[in-house]
Amino acid sequence: MASVMVMAGSAAGALLAPWLRALAFRLSVPSGEPDRIRCPSCTRELVSDRLWRSLLPPTGRCRGCRRRIGPPAGVVEGVAAALLGAVAGAIGPRPELLAFTFLALVAVPLVFIDIAVHRLPDRLTLPAYPILAGLLIVAALAGGEPHRIVGVLTGGLVAGVGYLVLVLIRPDQLGLGDAKLAGLLGLALGWWGLSAVVLACALPFVLSGILGLALLVTRRASLDSALPLGPFLVLGAFAVLLGTA
Numbered sequence: 112m113a114s115v116m117v118m119a120g121s122a123a124g125a126l127l128a129p130w131l132r133a134l135a136f137r138l139s140v141p142s143g144e145p146d147r148i149r150c151p152s153c154t155r156e157l158v159s160d161r162l163w164r165s166l167l168p169p170t171g172r173c174r175g176c177r178r179r180i181g182p183p184a185g186v187v188e189g190v191a192a193a194l195l196g197a198v199a200g201a202i203g204p205r206p207e208l209l210a211f212t213f214l215a216l217v218a219v220p221l222v223f224i225d226i227a228v229h230r231l232p233d234r235l236t237l238p239a240y241p242i243l244a245g246l247l248i249v250a251a252l253a254g255g256e257p258h259r260i261v262g263v264l265t266g267g268l269v270a271g272v273g274y275l276v277l278v279l280i281r282p283d284q285l286g287l288g289d290a291k292l293a294g295l296l297g298l299a300l301g302w303w304g305l306s307a308v309v310l311a312c313a314l315p316f317v318l319s320g321i322l323g324l325a326l327l328v329t330r331r332a333s334l335d336s337a338l339p340l341g342p343f344l345v346l347g348a349f350a351v352l353l354g355t356a
């Protein structure tokens with residue numbers, strides 16, 4: 112059963128990847144700038160001006176001038192297929208699978224946007240809150256486990272407020288976008304209780320610390336180069352999710 116779920120999840124990830132790639136491309140702009148819908152080199156229009164109605168092929172290149180645009184070929188597609196496959200395999204055919212699949216679909220473009228421009232746009236994170244909370248609450252009721260609703264709401268609150276405090280203490284290292292993403296991931300991890308939330312909140316610092324040290328040792332970064340935290344938040348949350356589910 113698990114292998115069928117992994118295959119189905121991977122197929123869904125691969126199928127939705129052109130849409131995730133287009134979202135990552137258009138929202139990889141500095142704060143306050145309009146969406147990117149044209150190729151930066153030849154100005155050819157590459158995605159629709161409607162946020163939710165754009166697709167980009169896995170080549171990662173402009174259709175006109177063939178210059179690289181966005182993440183390298185196949186990377187968004189590979190990450191989406193692997194993540195959705197892993198989530199489907201770990202959770203199985205249960206009511207909460209829809210909620211965790213939705214979270215993975217939001218997380219993939221956020222990771223690529225944060226790597227590109229060190230931002231986690233509100234336009235993705237904020238609308239995801241009510242949708243994720245709604246899907247988790249419906250799943251808890253449908254699965255006859257209403258106690259999980261308290262865990263979900265507590266998890267979102269603890270992770271969001273916890274990171275907000277860290278942003279206030281270290282505004283040079285964390286941004287409000289990180290706190291908003293942490294709250295969203297906290298909702299999901301709260302499904303398994305507070306210890307999963309706390310572990311998922313701590314892991315990003317361990318992971319980014321290890322990578323930062325490796326980059327320092329190999330002289331690919333200096334002490335003042337900042338790593339985006341978003342990808343580590345997502346990595347930590349899904350590591351705990353896959354280990355706990």
Ligand SMILES: [Zn+2]
Nearest residue numbers: 150153173176
């Ligand atoms: Zn072009």
